[in-house]
Structures are given as C-alpha cells and as structure tokens.
Amino acid sequence: MTPMAATRSSAPAGERSPLLSMSHVDKVFGRDVVALRDMTLDVGQGDFISLLGPSGCGKSTALRLIAGLSHPTSGSIRWAQDRVDGDLSVVLQEPTLMPWATVAQNVWLPFRLQGRRFRAVRDEILEALKLVGLEKFQNAYPRELSGGMKMRVSIARALVTRPRLMLMDEPFAALDEITRFKLNNDILAMREKIGCTVIFVTHSVFESVFLSDRIVIMAARPGRVIRELRVGEPYPRTEVFRTSSDYAAQCRAASEALKEAMGAHDDH
Amino acid sequence: MTTTDETLGQDGRLQPATAPAIAADTEEMARLRRRRAEKIGQWVLPALVVVLTIFAWDRIVVINEIPHYILPRPGLVAKTLIEDWPILFDSLLVTLQITMGALAIAVLGGVGLAVLFTQSRWIEMSFFPYAVILQVTPIVSIAPLIFIYVDSKIAGLLICAWIVAFFPILSNTTLGLNSADHNLRDLFKVYGANRWQRLRFLQLPSALPYFLGGLRIAGGLSLIGAVVAEYVAGTGGIGSGLAFRILEAGYRLNIPRMFAALLLIALTGIVIFASLSFLSHMLLRKWHESAIKRET
Numbered sequence: 233m234t235p236m237a238a239t240r241s242s243a244p245a246g247e248r249s250p251l252l253s254m255s256h257v258d259k260v261f262g263r264d265v266v267a268l269r270d271m272t273l274d275v276g277q278g279d280f281i282s283l284l285g286p287s288g289c290g291k292s293t294a295l296r297l298i299a300g301l302s303h304p305t306s307g308s309i310r311w312a313q314d315r316v317d318g319d320l321s322v323v324l325q326e327p328t329l330m331p332w333a334t335v336a337q338n339v340w341l342p343f344r345l346q347g348r349r350f351r352a353v354r355d356e357i358l359e360a361l362k363l364v365g366l367e368k369f370q371n372a373y374p375r376e377l378s379g380g381m382k383m384r385v386s387i388a389r390a391l392v393t394r395p396r397l398m399l400m401d402e403p404f405a406a407l408d409e410i411t412r413f414k415l416n417n418d419i420l421a422m423r424e425k426i427g428c429t430v431i432f433v434t435h436s437v438f439e440s441v442f443l444s445d446r447i448v449i450m451a452a453r454p455g456r457v458i459r460e461l462r463v464g465e466p467y468p469r470t471e472v473f474r475t476s477s478d479y480a481a482q483c484r485a486a487s488e489a490l491k492e493a494m495g496a497h498d499d500h
Numbered sequence: 501m502t503t504t505d506e507t508l509g510q511d512g513r514l515q516p517a518t519a520p521a522i523a524a525d526t527e528e529m530a531r532l533r534r535r536r537a538e539k540i541g542q543w544v545l546p547a548l549v550v551v552l553t554i555f556a557w558d559r560i561v562v563i564n565e566i567p568h569y570i571l572p573r574p575g576l577v578a579k580t581l582i583e584d585w586p587i588l589f590d591s592l593l594v595t596l597q598i599t600m601g602a603l604a605i606a607v608l609g610g611v612g613l614a615v616l617f618t619q620s621r622w623i624e625m626s627f628f629p630y631a632v633i634l635q636v637t638p639i640v641s642i643a644p645l646i647f648i649y650v651d652s653k654i655a656g657l658l659i660c661a662w663i664v665a666f667f668p669i670l671s672n673t674t675l676g677l678n679s680a681d682h683n684l685r686d687l688f689k690v691y692g693a694n695r696w697q698r699l700r701f702l703q704l705p706s707a708l709p710y711f712l713g714g715l716r717i718a719g720g721l722s723l724i725g726a727v728v729a730e731y732v733a734g735t736g737g738i739g740s741g742l743a744f745r746i747l748e749a750g751y752r753l754n755i756p757r758m759f760a761a762l763l764l765i766a767l768t769g770i771v772i773f774a775s776l777s778f779l780s781h782m783l784l785r786k787w788h789e790s791a792i793k794r795e796t
C-alpha cells in the first residue's frame with residue numbers, strides 16, 4: 233500500500249481514517265503570551281482543512297507545532313502511523329527559494345536532504361514542475377520569475393516527495409486576486425493527482441470555502457478554536473462552484489462564524 | 501530582468517520581445533547611447549587622470565629643478581624599473597609568495613574558524629575575543645616578537661601577513677553563515693536536514709557573498725601585512741621582498757629604485773583587488789543582487 237493510495241478516501245470528512253491528532257495543545261510564549269489554548273484537532277487522511285481566523289489567533293503557531301518546528305507547552309500531537317521522510321512538506325507565505333539554485337535544484341531540495349542524487353529523482357522533479365506548469369523554467373533562477381511563479385516552484389518543491397500531509401501558511405496572501413484564483417484551482421488539481429491531506433492557513437473566507445472540506449475557525453487572545461464548518465461540495469471543484477449560489481451561501485455562513493469569532497470574548 | 505515585454509524562449513528562459521513599439525525606439529536609442537558613453541568613460545577617465553598626473557609630476561620636477569635623489573622624473577622611474585627588473589622581479593616574486601600564502605591560510609583559517617563558531621556558541625564565545633585582540637593590535641607591535649619566536653623568516657612573514665588578513669574573512673563569513681534566511685532554515689528542519697547538510701546546502705551558499713566581500717579586503721590586507729612584516733624583519737639577506745628593496749634603496753639614496761619598487765607594490769595591490777573582484781563577479785553573477793545587471 234503506497235502512502236498516496238492510502239490518503240485518498242471517498243469517505244465523508246470526519247469519518248476517514250486518522251492521519252494525525254492534536255489533543256488539548258497549549259502553546260505559551262515567554263511567561264504569558266498564550267498563542268494557543270486547548271486546541272484539539274483530528275486530521276483525517278484526505279482532509280482539506282482550512283484554519284481561518286483573524287491575525288494573531290495562532291494559525292501559524294498551530295502549523296509550526298504540527299510541522300515539528302516548535303513544541304507544545306502542554307498537550308500532544310501524534311501521527312497515527314510513524315512519520316517517514318517525505319511524509320510532510322510545507323509551503324510558507326514567502327516562496328522561500330534558494331536564490332543560488334535553479335528552479336529544478338530548488339525542487340530537488342527535499343530529495344537532496346534525503347541523500348538522493350539529482351539524476352535519480354529527475355523524473356519526479358520534472359513531474360512536479362509539470363503539475364505547476366513550470367517545466368519550461370527548470371533552468372531559470374528564482375530572480376527571473378514573477379511572484380506567482382516563485383510560489384508555484386515552492387508548491388512543486390512541497391509536492392515532489394508526494395507527501396501525506398502538506399502544510400500551507402497563507403501561501404497566496406501576497407499575490408493578486410487573479411493569480412490567487414488560478415493557484416487555488418491548481419492546488420485542487422494537484423491534490424486530485426497526488427491525493428494528499430492539506431492544512432491550509434488563510435485570512436480569506438472565499439479561499440477557505442472554495443478549497444476545503446473542513447474550515448476550522450479560530451479566535452485570538454488567547455488563540456483557540458471556536459468552531460468547525462464543513463463544506464459539503466464534492467471534489468473536483470471547478471470555477472462553476474465559485475459562481476454557484478451554494479458557494480455564496482457557504483461563504484456567508486463562514487463570514488458569520490468568523491465575525492462571531494472576532495467578537496468572541498474569552499470566557500476563562 | 502522583469503517579465504513585462506518578454507516572451508517565452510524555446511529553452512524556457514525569458515527573452516526580450518523582438519518588436520518593441522516604435523515610439524519607444526528613440527528613447528531606447530538615447531538610453532543605449534548613454535550606457536555606451538558611460539562604459540567608455542569608465543575606462544577613459546581614470547586613464548586620463550593618470551596621464552595628467554604623471555605629466556604634472558614631470559613638469560613640477562623640471563620647472564623646480566628638483567634633483568633626482570629627492571624626486572625622480574617619471575621617465576627615470578620607468579627606466580630604473582626596466583634596468584633593475586631582474587632584482588625587482590625576484591623581490592616581487594618573494595612578496596607575492598608571502599602575500600598569496602598568507603591569503604590562502606587566511607581563507608582556510610578564517611572560513612574554518614567561522615564554521616567552527618557557527619557550529620558551537622561555546623567555541624565562539626571562547627575564541628572570538630582572541631580574534632578581535634589579534635585584529636586590533638597593530639601588526640608592527642607584534643611582528644618583532646614573532647620574529648624572535650619563529651626561526652624561519654618565511655614562516656614569520658606568513659604569520660604576520662595572516663594575522664592582518666584573516667579577520668575580515670572570519671567576521672564576514674561568520675556574519676554570512678548566520679544570515680541564512682530563517683524561513684529556509686525552517687524548511688531544512690522540516691525536511692530533516694542534519695547539521696552538515698544545513699551547512700553545506702544552506703549556510704555556505706548564503707555566506708558566499710559575505711565571504712567574497714571579506715576576501716577582497718583580505719587580499720589588500722595580506723599585501724600590506726607582508727610588506728610591513730618585511731620592514732620589521734629587516735635586512736635579513738635571503739628571500740628579500742619589495743619592502744626590503746625599498747629599505748635598501750633608501751639607505752643608498754637610490755630614490756628612483758624606491759619609486760620603482762613602490763610602483764610594483766601598488767600595481768600588485770591593484771591586480772590582487774581586480775582579480776578578486778572578478779572572481780567574486782564570476783561566482784555571484786548568476787544569482788546575487790550585487791552582480792546582477794537588471795534590465796529596466
């Protein structure tokens with residue numbers, strides 16, 4: 233059983249086999265900056281989860297905890313099966329490319345750090361670049377690319393290992409609306425192809441509804457989960473969904489929930 | 501390079517559009533002319549200044565009837581340079597040898613220490629003060645001691661030149677190793693990079709521009725270090741460099757030869773700087789801001 237095959241599941245969100253679970257996670261910076269309080273989240277295989285909330289509500293903190301870049305002050309984060317190399321990848325808000333390396337060499341990075349030679353993984357690299365439509369630019373340097381193209385390279389690098397879980401921290405926040413729509417479509421297409429689980433941090437209600445099947449709404453001070461919404465629309469989703477009345481209704485519901493989150497007071 | 505007005509080439513690289521608007525043509529021509537003029541001026545102007553300076557020097561000597569043992573005419577310096585070439589060239593080789601040797605050790609030592617420092621804060625805390633002390637203490641005050649403790653004159657010269665040259669490399673490289681993008685660091689961590697991989701694939705490339713900046717300074721400094729050390733080492737017979745020739749010519753009031761040796765030292769410094777700048781350009785031209793000409 234390959235990891236790719238295992239992650240794609242037709243079961244409805246919430247009934248899929250578990251991939252990772254956060255239980256009662258607190259994260260406190262310094263003495264009293266509570267970035268995250270009592271966060272519990274079960275991530276199922278094949279979920280597309282959006283973390284939606286105002287600035288400072290701990291979305292990035294949650295992502296960093298899942299990525300293992302920082303550790304919970306209390307509570308635990310567990311993978312259902314042992315994590316192996318290439319199971320996890322991240323896309324950050326900035327493309328974060330190595331300026332001294334070509335596009336193909338940048339995409340090679342996760343493999344390179346596993347000790348695999350370029351020649352051995354060349355096909356995978358080209359495949360990933362093809363998925364984001366940049367195979368012609370494999371020998372270009374990052375400075376020769378536009379912002380949207382750099383982000384595509386960053387996404388190609390994240391999916392080249394066919395990860396089981398992909399973490400994305402506001403990857404499109406710095407891009408214009410048109411590029412953002414295009415990349416939203418690309419992300420969904422890419423997920424159809426490699427079928428990974430995604431946790432996607434965003435400020436945008438529209439983006440979260442279009443992309444995800446679970447929207448986790450968070451509030452700030454202290455950062456915490458307020459509620460979770462589900463978007464029933466089956467994948468693959470296309471531009472048709474973006475203009476449907478169902479989409480509009482879902483966006484309205486998410487906006488309401490977000491407004492509630494922004495107004496919510498800490499009752500502890 | 502911007503992505504406007506460009507089309508996709510066959511090899512996938514961006515290429516300038518072939519048919520620019522006619523209205524923009526005259527403006528474009530003016531810009532090109534300006535750029536060409538700038539390029540020519542870059543070489544012609546400094547050359548002109550040099551020629552004028554030499555001419556003025558010659559006139560001053562002639563008009564004021566300054567004797568050649570105080571200030572020789574430029575022509576006499578050139579003549580001496582040619583006549584004394586065998587002696588001066590041998591000395592030049594010696595000085596060059598010391599300079600290059602010291603620079604090589606400075607690169608090894610500076611980069612090596614910098615890497616060590618970034619691997620362990622404890623080592624950095626323990627040894628950085630010594631590096632600073634070596635740097636701030638004038639070399640002329642340490643050199644005599646070195647020549648007492650070190651038997652080999654060549655080794656002594658090398659040590660002196662090294663002390664002067666290694667600090668810019670050490671401090672620049674340390675800075676460079678520590679200024680790797682923090683997002684990239686996170687990425688490396690997520691992908692399970694070990695210490696060595698982080699150093700090799702992230703920190704060293706990030707440090708390269710900083711290192712090369714330090715190297716350019718160190719190149720000049722190692723020449724200065726070599727010359728100063730030769731002065732201190734004095735008239736020690738074998739293996740006499742250019743500084744020794746200057747000292748010697750000074751005792752004999754052979755001022756033209758002093759000037760000839762001085763000229764050689766200055767030229768050596770210029771050549772070192774130019775070749776290190778060229779090296780830096782070649783290594784960075786593909787990706788670093790400092791070496792990229794952006795098309796506007």
Ligand SMILES: Nc1ncnc2c1ncn2[C@@H]1O[C@H](COP(=O)(O)OP(=O)(O)OP(=O)(O)O)[C@@H](O)[C@H]1O
Nearest residue numbers: 261265266267286287288289290291292293294455
């Ligand atoms: N390393 C840190 N040290 C101290 N405080 C931190 C640190 N990282 C985050 N915080 C605090 O934790 C809280 C949550 O930060 P986080 O970056 O997770 O928010 P966010 O939801 O990602 O916000 P944004 O949408 O603006 O990116 C903030 O109040 C922030 O000040």
Ligand SMILES: [Mg+2]
Nearest residue numbers: 291292293401
């Ligand atoms: Mg954030």
